[in-house]
Each structure stands twice: as C-alpha cells, then as structure tokens.
Amino acid sequence: MANILVLDDEKGMRQFLEIMLEKDGHNPTTAESEKEAIKLIKDNMYDLVISDLRLKEGNGISFLNQLSEISPSTYFIIITAYASLDTSLKAIKLGAFDYILKPFKIEVLRKQIDAALEKKRLIEENIYLRERLNKDQDLDKIIFENEKMKEIYKTAVKAAKSESTILINGESGTGKEMFAKLIHNHSFRKEKPFIAFNCGSLNENLLESELFGHVRGAFTGAKSNKDGLFTVADEGTIFLDEIAETSNNFQVKLLRVIQENKIKPVGSNNIREVDVRIIAASNKDLKKEMEAGNFRKDLFYRLNVIPISLPPLRERKDDIPYLATYFLENFSNGKKELSDEAVNLLMNYDFPGNIRELENMMERVSVLSTNKIIKKEDFSFLNVSAAGRDFKNEKGIKPLEEIENSYIKKAIEFFDGNKSKAAEALDVSRSYIYKKLKEMN
Numbered sequence: 138m139a140n141i142l143v144l145d146d147e148k149g150m151r152q153f154l155e156i157m158l159e160k161d162g163h164n165p166t167t168a169e170s171e172k173e174a175i176k177l178i179k180d181n182m183y184d185l186v187i188s189d190l191r192l193k194e195g196n197g198i199s200f201l202n203q204l205s206e207i208s209p210s211t212y213f214i215i216i217t218a219y220a221s222l223d224t225s226l227k228a229i230k231l232g233a234f235d236y237i238l239k240p241f242k243i244e245v246l247r248k249q250i251d252a253a254l255e256k257k258r259l260i261e262e263n264i265y266l267r268e269r270l271n272k273d274q275d276l277d278k279i280i281f282e283n284e285k286m287k288e289i290y291k292t293a294v295k296a297a298k299s300e301s302t303i304l305i306n307g308e309s310g311t312g313k314e315m316f317a318k319l320i321h322n323h324s325f326r327k328e329k330p331f332i333a334f335n336c337g338s339l340n341e342n343l344l345e346s347e348l349f350g351h352v353r354g355a356f357t358g359a360k361s362n363k364d365g366l367f368t369v370a371d372e373g374t375i376f377l378d379e380i381a382e383t384s385n386n387f388q389v390k391l392l393r394v395i396q397e398n399k400i401k402p403v404g405s406n407n408i409r410e411v412d413v414r415i416i417a418a419s420n421k422d423l424k425k426e427m428e429a430g431n432f433r434k435d436l437f438y439r440l441n442v443i444p445i446s447l448p449p450l451r452e453r454k455d456d457i458p459y460l461a462t463y464f465l466e467n468f469s470n471g472k473k474e475l476s477d478e479a480v481n482l483l484m485n486y487d488f489p490g491n492i493r494e495l496e497n498m499m500e501r502v503s504v505l506s507t508n509k510i511i512k513k514e515d516f517s518f519l520n521v522s523a524a525g526r527d528f529k530n531e532k533g534i535k536p537l538e539e540i541e542n543s544y545i546k547k548a549i550e551f552f553d554g555n556k557s558k559a560a561e562a563l564d565v566s567r568s569y570i571y572k573k574l575k576e577m578n
Contacts, residue, residue, distance in 0.1 A: 139163045139164070139184040139185060139254050140163075140164050140166070140183045140184050140185075141158055141163050141164070141165050141166070141183065141184065141185045141186070141187065141250075142165075142166050142167075142168065142174060142177060142178070142183045142185070142186045142187070143155060143158070143165055143166070143167045143168070143186075143187050143188075144167075144168045144169075144170075144171070144174045144186060144187070144188040144189065144192070144200065145167075145169065145188070145189040145192075145216070146169050146170065146189065146192050146193045147189070148169070150189070151167040151169065152167075154167075154187060155167055157243060157246075157247075158250075161247065161250075166183070170192065170193070171192060171199060171200045171203075174186075174188070174200060175200070175203055175207070178203075178204060178207050178211070179207060179300060183211050184211065184212065184254060184257060185211065185212045185213070185214065185234075185250065185253055185254060185257070186200075186204060186211055186212070186213050186214070187214045187216065187250075188200060188201075188213065188214070188215060188216065189215075189216045189217070190215050190216065190217040191217075201213055201215075201233055207325070210257070212234045212253045212254070212256070212257050213233040213234055214233065214234055214235050214237065214249055214250070214253060215233050215235070215237070216237055216239060216241070217237075217238060217239065234249075234252075234253045234256070235249050235252070235253065237249055278315070279312065279315055279316070279319060280456065280459050280460050280463050281453070281456050281459070282455060282456055282459055283448075283453040283455050283456045285448060285452075285453065286448070286453055286456065289316075289445060289446075289447065289448075290319075292443075292445060293316055293319055293320050293323075293445055294319070294320075294323050296320060296443045296445070297319070297320040297321070297322075297323035297324040298323070298324065298325075299443070300325075300414060301442040301443050302395065302414070302415045302416070302417070302439060302440050302441075302442045302443070303317075303320060303415075303416045303417070303440075303442070303443045303444075303445060304416075304417050304418070304419075304423065304440045304441045304442075304443070304444050304445070305317060305416065305417070305418040305419075305444075305445045305446075305447065306418070306419055306420075306422065306423065306444065306445070306446045306447070307418070307420065307446060307447030307448070307449070308420050308447075308449045308491055309420045309490070309491065309493070310450075310490045310491030310492050310493030310494060311447040311448070311449060311450070311491045311492060312447060312491075312492050313378065313418040313420075313447060314333050314376060314378060314418070316445065316447065317331075317333065317374070317376040317416045317418065318331060318333075318376075320374070320416060321373070321374040321376075321414075321416075324374065324414065326372060326373050326374055326414055329370075329371075329372040329373030329374075330369060330370045330371075330372075330373035330374070331370075331373055331374050331376070332366050332369055332370040332373065332374070332375045332376065333375075333376040333378065334347070334348065334366055334375065334376065334377055334378065335378045335379055336377050336378060336379050336380055336382055336383050337378075337379035337382035337383075338379075341383075341384045341386060341387050342356065342403075344383065344387055345387065345390065345403050346359075346363070346365070346403050347365060347366060348365045348366050348367055348375075348400075349365040349367060349390070349394075349400045349401060349402050349403060350362070350363050350364045350365030350367075350368055350400070350402035350403070350405075350409075351363050351365075351402050351403035351404050351405070352402055352403070352404045352405045353404075354404065355402075355403045355404025355405070356403070356404070359403075359404070362402075365400065365402065367394065367400050367411045367413055368400070368409065368411060370411075370413050371411050371412055371413060372412050372413075373413065373414070374413065374414045374415075374416060375413050375414070375415055375416070376416045376417075376418065377391075377415065377416070377417045377418070378417075378418045378419075379418070379419060379420065380417040380418065380419050380423075380440070381419040381420075381421040381423055381426050381431070381432060385433060388432070388433045388436045389433070389436075391436060392433065392435055392436045392439060394411070394415075395415060395436075395439050395440075396439070398410055398411055398412060398413075399411065415440070417440045423437055423440075423441070424437070424441075449488070449491055450488040450491045450492055450494075450495065451487045451488055454484055457480070457483050457484055457488075457495065458475075458480050458483075458484070460492060460495055460496075461475055461480065461483055461495060461499055462474070462475060464495065464496050464499035464500070465499045465502070465503055465511065468499055468500045468503035468504070469503045472509065473503060473506070473508075473509055473510070473511055474509070474510060474511065475510075475511050476510050476511060476512050476513065478512060478513040479511050479512055479513050479515065479516060481513075482513050482516055482519065483495075483516070486519055498516075498519075501518075502515045502516065541573070542573065542577055544563065545559070545563065545570060545573050545574070545577075546577075548562055548563050549570075556570050556571070556574075
C-alpha cells in the first residue's frame with residue numbers, strides 16, 4: 138500500500154481517483170489547491186503525487202518545484218490535456234516521473250502508478266543496501282527484542298515523518314540520543330545536520346551563545362562573531378538533552394524560536410530565520426516539573442507534541458542478553474562470548490546506569506578477562522541480589538512451586554483460615570497444607 142496525494146481542482150476527478158486508488162489498495166489523500174497540497178506534503182510522507190497541470194490556484198509546474206525541495210523522494214505524475222504537452226515534457230525534465238494525457242484510460246494510469254512505485258521501491262532498496270554495506274552509514278543500531286520497545290520504535294519511526302517537536306523522556310543511559318538520531322535519520326531532514334547538545338552543561342549566558350550565536354563584543358571573550366548551533370543545524374535537527382536544567386529566561390527564548398522559527402544572536406539586534414526540527418529530552422518527569430513550577434507550561438506543551446518514553450533497562454530485561462552480546466562482540470572484535478551463567482547474572486542486576494552502564498561493563502570485562510568465554514566470576518565487581526534465578530522467568534514464566542504456594546494461600550484466605558476446607562478444595566491432604574505452610578514460614 139502506497140500513500141498517494143491527488144491534486145486536482147475538479148471535485149469529480151478527485152473523487153474518481155480517490156475511489157480508484159482505494160480499490161487498488163492504496164491510501165489516497167486529496168487536495169484542490171497547490172497551497173493545500175504543500176501543507177499536506179510538509180506534514181505527511183507521500184510515495185507519489187498525481188497532479189493536474191492546470192489549476193485554478195497555482196499550477197503543476199510550480200507545485201513540482203516546491204515538492205522537489207520539500208520531499209525529493211516523492212514521485213510525481215502529471216495529468217494534462219493535449220494543449221499542454223510541451224509543458225508536460227518540461228515537467229519531465231524537472232523530475233516528474235511521467236505524464237498522462239486527457240482523456241485517459243484507467244488501466245494506463247494504473248500501469249504508470251505501478252511503474253512509478255516499483256522504481257521508487259528499487260531505488261530505496263539499493264540505497265538501503267549501500268547503507269548496510271557501509272557500517273558508518275548504518276542508521277539503526279538500536280538493539281531490542283522487548284515488545285514494549287518494538288512499539289516505541291514504531292512510534293519513533295512514524296513520528297520521524299512529521300515535522301512535529303518530540304519530547305523523549307527516560308532515565309540517564311536509556312538511549313535518548315540514540316532515538317533522536319533514529320528519528321532524524323528517518324525524517325525528510327536526514328541529509329542535513331544532526332546536532333546534539335546537553336543543556337545542563339553550561340550556565341544561561343553561555344547556553345544562549347552556544348545555541349543562538351553571538352556577535353563580537355557581546356561579552357568578555359567574544360572576540361569574533363560566532364554562529365550558534367541552531368544556525369549550524371539549519372534545515373536539520375537539533376537534539377536538546379536535559380532540557381529541564383534550563384532557566385525560565387532561556388525557556389522563554391526557546392519558546393519564541395519554536396513559535397517563530399527565528400533566533401537572535403547574543404549582543405545583536407538582527408533576527409535570523411532558521412528551519413530546525415527540535416527534539417528535546419529529559420531524565421526528569423517534565424509534567425511534574427511543570428506542575429511544581431520549575432518548567433514553563435507553554436514550553437512543555439510546545440515540546441510535548443509527540444511524547445516518547447524510554448523504559449529503564451530493568452524493565453526490559455529480555456533485551457540484556459542481546460545488548461550484552463552486541464557490546465562484547467564490538468569490544469572484543471568477535472573473539473569473546475558470554476557464558477549462560479554470566480548472562481543469568483546480568484539478568485538479575487538492576488542496572489541503575491541502564492544501557493550505558495551495561496556497555497561500560499562489557500568493555501571492562503572484554504579488556505580485563507583473559508578468557509574467551511566470559512564467566513560469572515568475571516563480574517565479581519557486581520553486587521547482584523537473587524543471583525542464580527533463571528532469566529527466562531523475566532518473561533513472565535513462574536516456577537511451579539511459586540504458583541502452587543500462591544494457590545494455597547488464596548484457598549486458605551477464601552475459607553477464612555480453615556485449612557481442612559482449603560485442603561479439600563485443592564484435593565490435597567491437610568498434612569500437605571501444613572507442610573507447605575511450614576516451608577513458606
């Protein structure tokens with residue numbers, strides 16, 4: 138199924154194409170003016186646009202020029218009359234996939250649509266394969282098997298196709314910057330800069346200078362004009378980590394940037410327009426910070442358009458074996474591996490430092506252990522409680538003894554402490570009930 142935008146000022150033609158595309162299994166959207174179509178293109182991802190050449194408001198050539206700048210990966214088919222054939226050929230030179238002459242046969246249009254989508258698929262597949270061959274271009278190095286993480290990943294990729302601001306919440310070390318990069322790399326801005334910045338690392342004045350830039354003489358030490366990171370990230374994405382650590386004054390200025398897409402360098406009277414997608418992150422609950430008066434409500438609602446909450450590693454323990462193996466293979470160049478006992482030990486550790494702590498831990502054992510098989514003893518620096526519990530139980534599989542003890546307790550509670558009735562209901566002897574109670578203290 139492809140997302141297809143139909144641009145035509147004739148209502149009948151829009152409805153006809155919409156019905157035809159839906160019948161063919163596609164997801165069509167319609168627009169009656171160039172202005173409406175441009176807004177849709179900016180807010181959504183389309184595989185193909187089918188547009189009439191002549192429109193009451195605007196025209197197909199003008200729209201094609203804008204489309205090629207906003208969404209160059211979207212294919213374009215022109216519908217035209219014989220009198221506009223020369224212009225249609227011009228559209229082909231500008232990047233349109235093909236044109237179809239009025240009146241047209243449905244099957245001819247269907248063939249053109251199929252051909253355009255097939256070509257787009259092949260090109261994207263080739264690009265993907267080239268990126269996979271180049272490790273530096275491998276965009277998705279997020280390791281997970283956890284079901285909750287799969288849903289979060291889907292949300293992030295879907296959010297990437299929009300221009301909305303995104304707020305990522307999660308404890309330190311949960312991979313917030315990794316997800317910000319993922320979103321950028323799946324967005325229309327992926328060919329433009331991705332700039333990551335920790336807002337908690339500088340005081341207010343230096344923070345403004347770093348992000349918005351400054352002019353010579355703006356403050357002591359400002360010996361020359363300097364572009365801020367918003368200027369560097371123009372047309373790309375800026376990731377503002379630890380946004381909760383900023384002052385109220387800075388939050389006002391950031392809000393203005395989001396609302397107006399304009400920045401004012403420190404010490405300058407000039408306003409500069411910027412086109413930057415903002416992804417913010419915090420290890421604090423910004424909603425609680427807002428309610429406590431520590432974070433501006435208006436900025437919170439501007440940032441929290443699409444919220445993404447990353448769980449700590451202790452809540453996705455089924456990912457630990459995959460992450461640990463991945464890190465160990467990287468640090469040892471594939472020369473070392475984990476024993477089952479070592480994996481079991483890791484599964485029983487809560488990882489207060491989350492994925493970052495696990496990564497550092499695997500680097501440590503990779504360097505210090507002389508064994509090819511990393512054993513439980515190589516993690517002697519860990520303070521692990523309940524060691525030895527089978528990590529498979531983290532997936533919800535409980536030992537039979539635990540289930541049996543739970544049923545005995547419930548039966549006794551149901552019969553108000555009458556152990557004879559509980560034994561009868563469970564079809565066991567009363568002595569067995571006493572024995573189990575003694576074992577459970």
